[in-house]
Amino acid sequence: MTGCGAEEDSLAQQANAGDGKGYIGGDGTVSAYAPDQRGEPVQFTGTFFDATQASAADLRGTPVLLNFWYAGCAPCRVEAPDLKELAQRFAGQVTFYGVNLRDERATAQAFERTFEIPYPSFEDKDGDVLMALSAYVPPQAVPTTLVLDAQGRVAARILGLADRSILETLLADVAAETA
Numbered sequence: 001m002t003g004c005g006a007e008e009d010s011l012a013q014q015a016n017a018g019d020g021k022g023y024i025g026g027d028g029t030v031s032a033y034a035p036d037q038r039g040e041p042v043q044f045t046g047t048f049f050d051a052t053q054a055s056a057a058d059l060r061g062t063p064v065l066l067n068f069w070y071a072g073c074a075p076c077r078v079e080a081p082d083l084k085e086l087a088q089r090f091a092g093q094v095t096f097y098g099v100n101l102r103d104e105r106a107t108a109q110a111f112e113r114t115f116e117i118p119y120p121s122f123e124d125k126d127g128d129v130l131m132a133l134s135a136y137v138p139p140q141a142v143p144t145t146l147v148l149d150a151q152g153r154v155a156a157r158i159l160g161l162a163d164r165s166i167l168e169t170l171l172a173d174v175a176a177e178t179a
Contacts, residue, residue, distance in 0.1 A: 026141040026160025032170060033155055035177065041152030044132035046122035049105050054122075056132075056152050063094045063155070063174040064148040067162075068130065068137055069121075070102035071111040075161040076143045080115035082164040086171060087118050093175040094147075099124050101142060147171060150178045 045055040067083055069076040087096040098121030100108045108121060122129050130137060136154050137144045147156040147170050156170040
């Protein structure tokens with residue numbers, strides 16, 4: 001290794017690079033759908049880490065952000081502070097939920113404590129939520145973020161690391177639809 005800076009160990013370099021080591025990341029593609037171009041409301045049932053169950057129908061009435069993540073995902077760690085801030089900014093307008101695809105409860109909760117995540121996550125190691133939404137979420141593209149309108153239809157999707165300004169615009173647009 002050449003350069004003038006302090007050397008990082010290889011695991012830190014891989015984590016900081018977010019270059020797909022150990023997972024297939026999304027390519028950053030953003031898709032937004034006008035209200036008249038959205039499909040049917042999504043359908044799924046899942047269980048939060050506190051054992052509370054919820055279905056997509058239970059989440060209707062307000063726009064929803066669903067972020068698919070797991071603790072060892074480098075891009076998930078990068079976007080976590082932005083998701084936290086946006087959840088606070090859009091409180092009362094958009095409801096945020098995570099969908100954790102790999103972690104045991106203790107690992108997921110440690111991640112949520114570290115990043116002060118203010119919203120609950122579905123425990124989805126069995127893939128039920130992911131498979132129900134597979135038309136929108138590629139099984140190995142983590143992170144992926146969906147924005148649902150108040151009727152539960154997909155209004156937007158981001159494959160890969162969510163750019164804060166783009167996500168903020170998508171959330172403001174879907175919140176304005178229900179205001």
